[in-house]
Amino acid sequence: xRPSLQRYRNILDFALSSLLRRKGRNLALISVYTLVVFxxxxxxxxxxxxxxxxxxxxxxxxxxxxxxxxxxxxxxVPLAQVEAIRSIRGVDEVQARLxxxxxxxxxxxxxxxxxxxxAALAPDAIWIGQGVARSMRVREGDLIPLRGYDGQSxxxxxxxxxxxxxxxxxxxxxxxxxxxxxxxxHFPEGLATDLAVQAGNPRELPTIAAKIVELxxxxxxxxxxxxxxxxEAVFDWRGGLMVVVLGSAVLSxxxxxxxxxTGLSAEERKEIGVLKSLGWESSxxxxxxxxxxxxxxxxxxxxxxxxxxAHVFFFSASLFExxxxxxxxxxxxxxxxxxxxxxxxxxxxxxTVLPYTAATLVPSWRAATVDPDAAMRS
Amino acid sequence: MIELSQVVKTYQAGLATPFTAVDRVTxxxxxxxxxxxxxxxxxxxTTLLTLIGCMARPTxxxxxxxxxxxxxxxxxxPADALEITSLPERFLTAIRRRTFGFIFQQFxxxxxxxxxxxxxxxxxxxxxxxxxxxxxxxxRLESLGLARHLRASVDRLSGGEAQRVAIARALINDxxxxxxxxxxxxxxxxxxxxxxxxMSQFKDAGKTxxxxxxxxxxxxxxxxxxxxxxxxxxxxxxx
Ligand SMILES: Nc1ncnc2c1ncn2[C@@H]1O[C@H](COP(=O)(O)OP(=O)(O)OP(=O)(O)O)[C@@H](O)[C@H]1O
Ligand SMILES: [Mg+2]
Numbered sequence: 001x002r003p004s005l006q007r008y009r010n011i012l013d014f015a016l017s018s019l020l021r022r023k024g025r026n027l028a029l030i031s032v033y034t035l036v037v038f039x040x041x042x043x044x045x046x047x048x049x050x051x052x053x054x055x056x057x058x059x060x061x062x063x064x065x066x067x068x069x070x071x072x073x074x075x076x077v078p079l080a081q082v083e084a085i086r087s088i089r090g091v092d093e094v095q096a097r098l099x100x101x102x103x104x105x106x107x108x109x110x111x112x113x114x115x116x117x118x119a120a121l122a123p124d125a126i127w128i129g130q131g132v133a134r135s136m137r138v139r140e141g142d143l144i145p146l147r148g149y150d151g152q153s154x155x156x157x158x159x160x161x162x163x164x165x166x167x168x169x170x171x172x173x174x175x176x177x178x179x180x181x182x183x184x185x186h187f188p189e190g191l192a193t194d195l196a197v198q199a200g201n202p203r204e205l206p207t208i209a210a211k212i213v214e215l216x217x218x219x220x221x222x223x224x225x226x227x228x229x230x231x232e233a234v235f236d237w238r239g240g241l242m243v244v245v246l247g248s249a250v251l252s253x254x255x256x257x258x259x260x261x262t263g264l265s266a267e268e269r270k271e272i273g274v275l276k277s278l279g280w281e282s283s284x285x286x287x288x289x290x291x292x293x294x295x296x297x298x299x300x301x302x303x304x305x306x307x308x309x310a311h312v313f314f315f316s317a318s319l320f321e322x323x324x325x326x327x328x329x330x331x332x333x334x335x336x337x338x339x340x341x342x343x344x345x346x347x348x349x350x351x352t353v354l355p356y357t358a359a360t361l362v363p364s365w366r367a368a369t370v371d372p373d374a375a376m377r378s
Numbered sequence: 379m380i381e382l383s384q385v386v387k388t389y390q391a392g393l394a395t396p397f398t399a400v401d402r403v404t405x406x407x408x409x410x411x412x413x414x415x416x417x418x419x420x421x422x423x424t425t426l427l428t429l430i431g432c433m434a435r436p437t438x439x440x441x442x443x444x445x446x447x448x449x450x451x452x453x454x455x456p457a458d459a460l461e462i463t464s465l466p467e468r469f470l471t472a473i474r475r476r477t478f479g480f481i482f483q484q485f486x487x488x489x490x491x492x493x494x495x496x497x498x499x500x501x502x503x504x505x506x507x508x509x510x511x512x513x514x515x516x517x518r519l520e521s522l523g524l525a526r527h528l529r530a531s532v533d534r535l536s537g538g539e540a541q542r543v544a545i546a547r548a549l550i551n552d553x554x555x556x557x558x559x560x561x562x563x564x565x566x567x568x569x570x571x572x573x574x575x576x577m578s579q580f581k582d583a584g585k586t587x588x589x590x591x592x593x594x595x596x597x598x599x600x601x602x603x604x605x606x607x608x609x610x611x612x613x614x615x616x617x
């Protein structure tokens with residue numbers, strides 16, 4: 001091996017044995033460090049997975065939803081509008097959607113009840129999502145009572161439990177025939193909850209929306225693109241909510257790293273003096289400290305990221321499920337689809353490993369550049 | 379030969395309480411001889427050693443190495459007279475590594491690692507072939523009677539053993555000059571005699587030896603070619 005390479009190896013070897021001899025301190029350091037990386041990485045993975053899930057959800061959603069507003073609130077839409085909107089140029093299809101929320105007092109959760117025209121649905125039967133099946137403890141073929149607007153319960157037989165594919169989307173869903181939805185909610189004939197509008201060319205959507213408002217000033221068209229933007233704002237980790245959360249995590253980490261790393265103990269300081277008096281250059285000492293810092297931070301980084309990966313994708317982010325997905329009692333216990341994003345990992349790496357390494361190098365550099373005669377005195 | 383002329387070391391120079399630990403010392407330390415620095419505590423012996431050993435720079439004065447640093451700085455070695463006080467830090471490091479071997483008053487072993495690793499410490503930055511260096515280290519340690527302790531942690535050694543580890547470490551890069559600061563301070567008289575025995579071997583091998591001591595076993599020894607007495611930072615006698 002060339003002498004200069006051998007020098008790197010020798011100093012790396014010594015760095016490893018140095019770390020071993022301060023085992024307790026370094027293990028504590030790595031644990032805290034790993035924990036921080038774990039939390040940050042879990043958050044990043046989780047939000048990324050949720051974002052993808054949301055995109056999937058929206059992919060199935062119509063390009064535009066038209067609501068009617070009465071006194072600033074969402075109100076049923078007259079079915080007569082369907083034909084009128086369909087005749088606007090550029091509109092491909094208009095579908096009246098009938099849906100609502102059903103509060104189940106027994107297990108205290110909200111279900112989304114949606115009317116479907118699917119011919120496969122048997123009379124008096126419903127299809128339910130996985131989450132509904134789980135919390136009501138029911139299976140295909142069971143009968144469940146749903147309490148109508150007047151307090152009267154009606155029995156429905158469960159014809160099918162919807163497949164798991166996109167559970168966040170369908171978990172709390174109950175599909176039933178339109179007449180059953182109207183009966184359950186006492187929803188008047190001739191009205192729908194909202195209208196789903198598809199356009200042949202998505203770029204015409206804003207124009208179509210303007211025409212709808214012209215036609216029905218009390219309507220509110222919502223474009224899918226706008227919803228996507230909102231999601232981005234909430235979930236995107238360079239802007240929005242995530243920056244605040246990540247920012248504070250990283251900040252606290254930097255404070256931790258600074259505190260841990262800057263405190264060069266008297267013994268370490270003396271050791272640096274001894275090494276220098278034995279003919280180590282300042283750059284050799286810095287290389288030693290650099291290896292030590294790198295071993296610690298890379299170990300912690302890899303462990304933290306692996307744990308976070310397992311946490312989010314194999315244990316469904318069980319630690320912050322409640323905080324982040326939370327509004328409904330029906331927590332979809334779904335598995336997020338594992339995925340790694342190189343860009344994210346790189347940013348994470350630079351946010352956690354760099355501050356730590358810098359924080360270890362600065363004090364060592366100060367100690368390494370003083371005269372070694374201090375080592376003679378102790 | 380090491381030649382000092384008008385060497386001054388003032389600590390905290392320019393501050394409110396400057397302290398001159400070494401005051402206008404002019405001295406010649408002969409090569410391949412044993413020189414002893416003696417004098418009361420605080421007279422500046424250790425300070426003078428750090429100046430000669432390139433661990434600190436004098437406030438003023440000149441130190442010349444005559445024909446001693448050729449190994450350390452082959453490319454710029456005018457075999458006689460290398461003036462060290464004005465050299466850049468990089469060169470001083472090379473000189474510390476190749477020309478001087480230090481045996482510190484407190485031994486300054488690095489705790490928590492083995493005897494062998496301690497001896498190898500000075501060789502890590504040189505990037506020499508580790509097998510060759512290790513063989514050399516083992517040989518030195520064996521000749522100092524430490525064969526049984528190669529892999530032991532230095533924390534468990536007795537005082538005499540720790541000193542011999544420090545000696546092996548000082549010798550690993552085969553220095554021309556061996557500097558020992560109060561080497562017998564922690565040893566009983568038997569071990570002190572043993573130490574002087576070792577020094578006589580090194581002298582026979584042509585090493586230049588520079589030792590500070592209050593101990594008559596050292597400064598009254600017939601091995602001592604030159605005894606320099608210091609007081610309050612100044613040389614008061616040479617014999
Ligand atoms: N960094 C420093 N700052 C200020 N004064 C110092 C410093 N280092 C040493 N001194 C002072 O310089 C004087 C000489 O110290 P030195 O260690 O050279 O003495 P010494 O002769 O080796 O003493 P001893 O025999 O006790 O080891 C002492 O009075 C000491 O207090
Ligand atoms: Mg002293």
